[in-house]
Amino acid sequence: MxxxxxxxxxxxxxxxxxxxxxxxxxxxxxxxxxxxxxxxxxxxxxxxxxxxxxxxxxxxxxxxxxxxxxxxxxxxxxxxxxxxxxxxxxxxxxxxxxxxxxxxxxxxxxxxxxxxxxxxxxxxxxxxxxxxxxxxxxxxxxxxxxxxxxxxxxxxxxxxxxxxxxxxxxxxxxxxxxRGSITARFTARGVQGHVAYPDRARNPVAAIVALAARLEARQLDKGSAHFDPSNLVVTAIDTGNPASNVIPAACRATVNIRFNDLHSGAGLSEWLRQEAGRVATETGVGMEVTTSVSGExxxxxxxxxxxxxxxxxxxxxxxxxxxxxxxxxxxxxxxxxxxxxxxxxxxxxxxxxxxxxxxxxxxxxxxxxxxxxxxxxxx
The missing domain is CATH 3.40.630.10 (Zn peptidases)
Structure with missing residues (x-):
């Protein structure tokens, strides 16, 4: 026993x-x-x-x-x-x-x-x-x-x-x-400059903030027969910038999505890349995206x-x-x-x-x- x-x-x-x-x-x-x-x-x-x-x-x-x-x-x-x-x-x-x-x-x-x-x-x-x-x-x-x-x-x-x-x-x-889980990491690359001359720079922080707001505003779904609604959370935004008078060259953000059976990791990855691409086009800031699906x-x-x-x-x-x-x-x-x-x-x-x-x-x-x-x- x-x-x-x-x-x-x-x-x-x-x-x-x-x-x-x-x-x-x-x-x-x-x-x-x-x-x-x-x-x-x-x-x-x-x-x-x-x-x-x-x-x-x-x-x-x-x-x-x-x-x-x-x-x-x-x-x-x-x-x-x-x-x-x-x-x-x-x-x-x-x-x-x-x-x-x-x-x-x-x-x-x-x-x-x-x-x-x-x-x-x-x-x-x-x-x-x-x-x-x-x-x-x-x-x-x-x-x-x-x-x-x-x-x-x-x-x-x-x-x-x-x-x-x-x-x-x-x-x-x-x-x-x-629910499935996907983590996306975004790197926005702009042009560093002095805050007094924003026209000479391209601010990646503003681009990341715009992207984060865009993603969080999206209702992914209303749930399904056995699942609660999917949810997206912005978990980090970071520039590593200690100066208050410098527009940084890069800014990074991390997003996690817990998704139900109405989605797949591949489908959400593609949507995240599309949204990042739209913000890059609108702001002129380069945008890199990597995604990792830990489970469907x-x-x-x-x-x-x-x-x-x-x-x-x-x-x-x-x-x-x-x-x-x-x-x-x-x-x-x-x-x-x-x-x-x-x-x-x-x-x-x-x-x-x-x-x-x-x-x-x-x-x-x-x-x-x-x-x-x-x-x-x-x-």
């Missing part, structure tokens, strides 16, 4: 700040091997990843879990009420970096899977994919695992990502999709998988969870091309914060939900 609370505490004690492995995957490999799982490290370009399977490779009924053991930096250690890597349990609360996002989720699905295969071995396979690169660039984490699985004939029929999904109460929300919008339509998870959540919490696509990106954006995927996990109120923490009772409750999901899936 694996105690998900104790395993969470042990994982929190692993200093696995991206990209460090910190001993977290070594711990899980040992625990899962002891539980009868075949474990394989799938490290790529220095990024640590773990694949674990119980049952037959490529089985037609294969339930997968996905999660990560890497965490964000702790910030000011002196501001914490407990050692961020202590895994301390006090008054029914487990403290530490990763306690919520998402070492508790990993511990819960490891405990649930190990209990199932030991007590009621299923006719099928249970697959666990755990990465050490979700909080970083995510270029060699879950993507590396999926690439390896494709090459080796490994597969998941469906997948549940254990990210925190509940805003305030345990059991209130399942994620069935996510995706949706697993409501159906058998989300119904299965919702029934288990309702049985253990008494709440009927809503199906949502809110929030930021997750590794589900990679898995959606492999198999149907949804996300369900803990209340995420303290993730990435000083004094990140989780109620011990929630960890046990989450493990029970995951166990119920597995039991019904293989029934």
């Amino acid at each position: 694996i105690d998900p609370v104790q395993l969470t505490a042990e994982l929190v004690r692993c200093r696995s700040v991206t990209p460090a492995e910190g001993g977290a995957l070594l711990l899980l490999e040992r625990v899962l091997s002891d539980a009868g799982f075949a474990c394989t490290r799938i490290d790529r370009n220095g990024t640590p990843n773990l694949f674990a399977r119980w049952g037959t490779r490529g089985h037609a009924r294969s339930f997968g879990f996905n999660g990560h053991t890497d965490v964000v930096p702790v910030g000011d250690t002196a501001a914490w009420s407990a050692d961020p890597f202590g895994g301390e349990i006090r008054d029914g609360i487990l403290w530490g970096r990763g306690a919520t996002d998402m070492k508790s989720g990993v511990a819960a699905f490891v405990a649930a899977a190990a209990k199932l295969v030991s007590e009621a071995p299923p006719d099928g396979a249970v697959v666990l994919t755990i990465t050490g690169d979700e909080e970083g660039d995510a270029t060699d984490g879950t993507t590396a695992l999926l690439d390896w699985m494709a090459a080796e004939g490994e597969a998941m029929s469906v997948c549940l990502v254990g990210e925190p999904t509940c805003p305030e109460r345990m059991g209130e929300m399942i994620k069935i999709g996510r 919008a995706f949706l697993t339509p409501p159906g058998p998988l989300s119904d299965l998870v919702a029934r288990a959540v309702a049985a253990e919490t008494g709440l009927r969870p809503v199906l949502s696509t809110s929030g930021g990106t997750s590794d589900a954006r990679f898995i959606r091309a492999h198999c149907p995927v949804v996300e369900f996990g803990l209340v995420g109120q303290t993730m990435h914060q000083i004094d990140e923490r989780v109620a011990v009772a929630q960890i046990g409750q989450l493990a029970a939900i995951y166990r119920r999901i597995l039991e019904e899936y293989f029934a």
Whole structure:
């Protein structure tokens, strides 16, 4: 038997700040091997990843879990009420970096899977994919695992990502999709000059401000059947100009768009370039644009998988969870091309914060939900 609370505490004690492995995957490999799982490290370009399977490779009924053991930096250690890597349990609360996002989720699905295969071995396979690169660039984490699985004939029929999904109460929300994310960086290049003689210069700051206003004024859409409206935010404007009497030669701006299924990264990239081109023509200022799409919008339509998870959540919490696509990106954006995927996990109120923490009772409750999901899936 694996105690998900104790395993969470042990994982929190692993200093696995991206990209460090910190001993977290070594711990899980040992625990899962002891539980009868075949474990394989799938490290790529220095990024640590773990694949674990119980049952037959490529089985037609294969339930997968996905999660990560890497965490964000702790910030000011002196501001914490407990050692961020202590895994301390006090008054029914487990403290530490990763306690919520998402070492508790990993511990819960490891405990649930190990209990199932030991007590009621299923006719099928249970697959666990755990990465050490979700909080970083995510270029060699879950993507590396999926690439390896494709090459080796490994597969998941469906997948549940254990990210925190509940805003305030345990059991209130399942994620069935996510909005896409695109970051655009603009560099306006003008002609430097003295502010007293603006006719001899070409001001890139004015061009960037005009472009930012133009972009923010655009209503991208009004939302779709399962998604909120897309939103665009100007996150930075910078000239690096310390002088108040000099028109600078260049100005830079950064914009991020979270977009729904009415758009694509390529389509938005083209629109951003067109808008930058129009401002360049109007102002005579050169405009360079680079875009980076970290994920496309995706949706697993409501159906058998989300119904299965919702029934288990309702049985253990008494709440009927809503199906949502809110929030930021997750590794589900990679898995959606492999198999149907949804996300369900803990209340995420303290993730990435000083004094990140989780109620011990929630960890046990989450493990029970995951166990119920597995039991019904293989029934």
